[in-house]
Amino acid sequence: MVHCILLAAGFSVRYGSDKRTDLVDGIPMYRHTADILLRLAEEGLCTARMVTRGDLPADPGIKIILNPAAKEGIASSVRAGILSLPDDGAPAAFFTADQPYLKEETVRGLLRAWPECGHGILRCESGGVPGSPVLFDRRYFPELLALRGDTGGRKVIRAHPEDLALYHVPDGKELTDIDEKQN
Numbered sequence: 001m002v003h004c005i006l007l008a009a010g011f012s013v014r015y016g017s018d019k020r021t022d023l024v025d026g027i028p029m030y031r032h033t034a035d036i037l038l039r040l041a042e043e044g045l046c047t048a049r050m051v052t053r054g055d056l057p058a059d060p061g062i063k064i065i066l067n068p069a070a071k072e073g074i075a076s077s078v079r080a081g082i083l084s085l086p087d088d089g090a091p092a093a094f095f096t097a098d099q100p101y102l103k104e105e106t107v108r109g110l111l112r113a114w115p116e117c118g119h120g121i122l123r124c125e126s127g128g129v130p131g132s133p134v135l136f137d138r139r140y141f142p143e144l145l146a147l148r149g150d151t152g153g154r155k156v157i158r159a160h161p162e163d164l165a166l167y168h169v170p171d172g173k174e175l176t177d178i179d180e181k182q183n
Helices: 029-042 074-083 104-117 138-145 154-159
Strands: 002-007 046-052 063-066 092-096 121-126 129-136 164-168
Touching: 002 029, 002 074, 002 104, 029 046, 029 092, 029 104, 046 074, 063 074, 074 092, 074 138, 092 104, 104 121, 104 129, 104 164, 121 154, 129 138, 129 154, 138 154
Parallel strands: 002 046, 002 092, 046 063, 121 164
Antiparallel strands: 092 129, 121 129
C-alpha cells in the first residue's frame, strides 16, 4: 500500500489565477489527478489524500489535509501530507495538482513498480527528464519534514542519488506541469 498525497495548496503565482480550478478538457485541473487517485484507492492500490488551503470541494473518497501555512511554499504542504499519515510503515507518493495529462495507467504502473524497484526513492522520468510523481520510503520522511520554503522533494532526491530508481513514462506530456496559461 502506498499513501498518495496530492499537493493542491499552491497559489499559482506564475500562472496569474488559480490554475487548480482552471478547466483542462472541461475538468478542473486538480481533478484530473484527484480522480485517478480516487479510482486507485477504490481498487486498494493506495490511500488518497489532498493537501489544500481548505478552498477546494471535499470528496468522500479523498482525505482532505488542511495546510494553514501554504504561503510558506510547497515544503509546508509536503510536511502537512506526511504528518497526516498513519504510522504504518507505508511509503508516500507525491503528486502535483497541475499535471492534467498524467494517465491512470502510469500511476497504476508506478505504484505496482514500487515493491520491486529495490530503492528508497522512485521517480517518474521521460526521455531523461525527471518529473512527478515521486515515491519516498519512510526513511526519507525526516528529511522531507525538514524542508522549508518553496523546496520540494528534489533536494532529498539530490542528496541520495544512489537510492533513486526511475520509472519510465513514454509520453513526456504526462509529466508536464502547467505553470503558465495555455493559449
